[in-house]
Amino acid sequence: MSKRSPSPKSERILDVAEELFALHGYDGVTLRQIATGAGVDVALANYHFGKKLDLFRAVFDRRSVELNQSRLQALRQFQAEAGPQGPSVEQIIEAFTRPLEIAQRDGDSGWANYLALVAYINNSPYWGPKMMTKLFDKLVLEFIEALRTALPDAREEDIFWCYQNLSGSLTLALARTGRIDKLSGGTCRSSDLGAAFDRMIPFTAAGFRAVCQKGARTGTTRKKRSR
Amino acid sequence: MSKRSPSPKSERILDVAEELFALHGYDGVTLRQIATGAGVDVALANYHFGKKLDLFRAVFDRRSVELNQSRLQALRQFQAEAGPQGPSVEQIIEAFTRPLEIAQRDGDSGWANYLALVAYINNSPYWGPKMMTKLFDKLVLEFIEALRTALPDAREEDIFWCYQNLSGSLTLALARTGRIDKLSGGTCRSSDLGAAFDRMIPFTAAGFRAVCQKGARTGTTRKKRSR
């Protein structure tokens, strides 16, 4: 009703753009590459989405609502099951990450490309501040609030720095660079988000506790001897 | 002797290229932008470095040896001071990360741009596998070997997955996207690598222990209930 149903060719454009932007970044992809990959004329992308930048935004927007709804729902589920002290750190991180794995595993094949695109944007000093805030800040602050409840003695700045560690681990996993495959001699496959999350969740949960739990950090700012 | 000393203008080209590549990526920068920023003619980059891709490689190469020497030296120092069981996980991660902060703080101002460029390349599915291996794998495997010694009960795949978590946290910190500044309302500044590392080191050390220490993980692969 409110939005006309998209033509199949415009969806193909989004799919191909998603794949290419995730691999080569915004400037590394031409509209002609996208059009060729989608089997359409180069002018069609302009017709449906306007300028190249608008197409980039459309790709980034497309799956964000569904993605963040599933994460928020997972968090709400844990909160409903938990007592008044709220869900555990593990549960919060599980709700933050597992829906991404599930989308990649059960959703259409474009999800893997989309998650790699999010990784590209999140790690970019140019695009990150310009595009992440609008679509992801509200959700992230919701999770940080939950972490505050689970770690009541945490200092404000420690919570955010720990979140950045979590975000970094997640970002590199979503980028699926294949580097861990090489380093490990094939033992690990970066396409296996499930295996990555099986370690990432206990890893980062222990990290949060070590930095944010009562008595974890002494003194004022630095804790290690400088020499 | 073996290499002629570089002209001051060729260094300026490298400096400007470093800054722009770190911010916009390989395809987001033109040789004309670099030349203009360096105050030279566009043909000079070709004269000194060959093709655009060769210039990109030259920028990436320039500081890598010095960087990794300082990290390896820090590791060797801890190893010399430690008993036969080797340095602690914290010390290993400290040696892996602190030299980057020190380079940015005490070295010339281009170091911050260089580290952001490393973050860009490491997080890129296109450039990562193509460029990281040659310059960084040897060093990384040395650190992983040290971690194996510090965590003798760790499974092989767990060590590598945990390393990826560390690498991801480090990568996002080096990218200095400014996102944590916004999220935290100004409490954290992503340009402050020291503050980031003060949390990253205990955070990731606890993560390694939680996943890789004896008795940390039970059963075969998954540890959490699926529902």
Added chain:
DNA sequence: TTGCATATTCAACGCTTGTTGAATATGCTG
């Protein structure tokens, strides 16, 4: 000063880029 290697600029090339306006195809409504 002359000579020569290195460094730098100049001018231009062929090609690709994003974008546009007009032309055509498609599919639904009457």
Added chain:
DNA sequence: CAGCATATTCAACAAGCGTTGAATATGCAA
């Protein structure tokens, strides 16, 4: 069928791209 909105292609544009060969400047050796 006619009419019309939407979808798609066609052809072309001006601008910018990386790269090159020739021309000029620079700095040191004889």
